[in-house]
Amino acid sequence: MPNSLKLKTTVKGTNANVIIHRAEKRLLNERIRQCNFTVKKIKEEIENIKTQLVTELEPEIWERIRTAYDNAYEKQFTECRYRQQQKYDHLVAQRNGDDRNGENYLTTHINPDKWVVNLSNRQLSPAEITVLQKGMNFCVTPLSVPVQEIVASTEVVCNQMKDKSEADSLRADVVKILKNSKPPKSNITTEERNAIAQLSRDRNIVILPADKGRSTVILNKEEYKSKMSGLVNDETTYVRLRNDPTRRVKNKLVNTLKRWKKDNKIDSKLYNKLYPTSEVVPKLYGLPKIHKKDSPLRPIVSSIGGVMYSTAKYLATVIGPLAGKTEHHIINSTDFVQKIKGLEVPPGQKLISYDVSALFTSIPVDQALHVIKDRLERDNTLSDRCDLSVEQIENYYACA
Incomplete structure (x- = not known):
């Protein structure tokens, strides 16, 4: 049942659950009916437009339009069908854990042994392996309620509220909840909790997520340091800075934002959103x-808390929709398979792929900015998602 159609009630009992279930099914059937009606109307409109175009356009022009339409339709249909099939397969596997042969999906197709890859000299105990198999994003329930953290977070929110009475009411509600709160039930065993403590005390290893997949990798710390040193000492890819540019970049960005606000080119909301409030140096791992x-x-650079962090998040929403607009764009491996389906490689030729080394650091920045500017100037939807002009966006990039 789609989340948007799920109903809730304070009435308890089996009969109430049956009524809710029937009501949800009727709503779902009505949505399906309305969708089918909408699809039917759209198809009628498409046929009417086609008929009009055939009568008003030259045959050659109409044929080009029809071919472009068919290609666009096939692409959208393929992508949508793939997404919906993935969602359906996931829901089925979640519901009963059965594959198409009736075998248990979790035990048949998932191999937990691959979830942990130990490349270190440490011998992992069964409890350590079990807790590492839960993944790097697994959240362990705390032994006690984190009162100080909750109070600190509440204060941050209250300080941003304009109505003082609402802020005081929120504080009172939080205090009331905390007084009656109890620690949640542990979601791991005592052995697993001890295993976490033992792993955290071992200074000779590093625990990281794998670059691809969901595996957890354990490396010797010295080996990790050696590989990272090899990366940053590559002078053909990186340039050593003589000093920390954080303050200079921040001042340049702040001055630009202040000038725009003074000239009424941005409002206070966007100004506060983009204003850098911290100077954390980006970290490489x-x-x-x-x-x-x-x-x-x-190599991954984490800019969380950095001067340009808010800037990067905002600009990603501006230029993100520009990606994937060409016929050469590949969404994923499934999309690639669909594109080459039926392709015949002529005799004497081979289909090959290339892997670019140090891709991002090899991109010429000036040319990339020129391409982005050109695409933004031709984007008719820019004003719908961004309050800045193309010139402002270009200057904003220059701050980085």
Whole structure:
């Protein structure tokens, strides 16, 4: 049942659940009926438009339009069908855990042994393996209610509220809840909790998520440091800075935002959203590529809390919709398979793929900015998602 159609009631009991279930099914049937009606109307409109175009356009022009329409339709249909099939398969597997042969999906198709890849010298105990198999995003329930953290977070929210009475009411509600709160039931065993403590005390290992997949990887710390040093000492890819540019970049960004606000080019809401409030230096770390020989590291730069963090998040919403607009764009491996389906490689030729080394650091920044500017100037929907002009966006990039 779609979440938007799920009903809730304070009435308890089996009969109430039956009534709710029947009501949800009737709503779902009505939605399906309305969708079918809408599809039918759209198809009628398409046929009417086609008929009009055939009578008003030259045959050659109409044929080009029809071909472009058919290609666009097939692409959208393929992508939508793939997404819906993935959602359906996931729901079926979640509901009963059965594959198409009736076998248990979880025990037949999932191999927990691959969830933990130990590349270190440490011998992992069964409890350590079990807790690592839960993944890096698994949240362990606390032994006690984190009162101080909740109070601190509440204060941050209250300080942003304009109505003082509402803020005081929120504080009172939080205090009341905390007084009656109890620690949640533990979601791991005592052995697993001890295993976490033992792993955290071991200074000779590093625990990381794999670059691809959901595996957890354990590396010797010295090996990790050696591989990271090899990455940052590559002078063909990186340039060593003589000093920390954080303050200079922040001042440049702040001055730009103040000038725009003074000239009424941005409002206070956007100004506060983009204003840098911290100066955390971005951190570099590596994720092991366990699918490659010797498990090299993929460098990742975390800019959370950095001067340009809010800027990057905002600009991602501005230029993100520009991606994937060409016929050469590949969404994923499934989309690639669909595109080459039926392709015949001529005799004497081969289909090959290339892997770019240090892709992002190899992109010429000036040319990339020129391309982005050109695409933004031709984007008719820019004003719908962004209050800045193309010139402002270009200057904003220059701050980085």
